[in-house]
Amino acid sequence: MDPLTLAIHATPAFVASAVEFVEATTIVLAVGVTRGWRAPLFGTLAATGTLAIVIATLGVALVAIVPEHLLKGVVGALLLLFGLRWLRKAALRFAGIVALHDEELAYQREVAELRAQGLQRKKFDWIGFLVTYKAVLLEGTEVAFIVIAFGAAGGTALTAATVGAIAAGLLVIAVGAALRQPLTMVPENWLKFGVGAMLCSFGVFWFAEALGMAWPGDALSIPLIVVAFLAASWLAVRMLKAILPQGAEVEARNV
């Protein structure tokens, strides 16, 4: 696979998956720190196994059975809908209308809830197991969707998207394991802003391809579309800041 194809298809999947892995890692860390590491590690492994089965059956069947143009059309439309939601929320967060997602706050809330549940040292911690299983499974299915979406072209694109997601997972898990605290240094809103633009761009690209359009330069059009989405969204953020009166952003959230 040439480096350009790898960069185009692996980077979006890497960035988008990293956001999901950070959210899952926060919960696994919260469970591990408050209730011990055995149950959350089993929960994570069980969820990973479940995901592998789901992807091996549903994902492969989807790519192998559904005609390529139909898959691109459906995935393109879904990507656009997903991406618009991410992009809108990130723009509203940048403008101050919606509160920024706070990984430290999410971690502290999870820790408080888990402490309130109590712990019996001698028994297997089923609460810790189920909390991590559910979190990893839910965030993992989003990663699976991201991989299928970015790899909808099949072949090398699917391989690159898978590589990107695995690399993101390994990096986030390694940093989380080393620090043993929530990954607050990850600029989540910037990532969501960028990922939203990328999801929308891939959505527009796949949907038009499904309808028979040949983009100039094929996949080379994608960076151009991403830039258009980023520019329009950033313009909208500036516009939002200009619309709201000085210092009214936090006020706007609470009314």
Add this chain to the structure above:
Amino acid sequence: MFRGISSTLVGLLFEDGQLAIGALLALAITWALATSGGDAAQQIVGWVLLVMVLVLVVANLYRAGLIARARVSSARR
């Protein structure tokens, strides 16, 4: 996966119906243009969709800003 898709659709439809309806309308217009407009139209549908979605994003956020400003103004009164 299905939970993610359904929560996104529900979120779009109920949290911000204008954006969901606008996006679905843009996709429908693009599809209609590609199927009824011939080969020439088929080769520009992507750009048409891109422009429609960009306008939709800016218009939707502008509307969100106006709503937030109205809320702040009425709360201050």
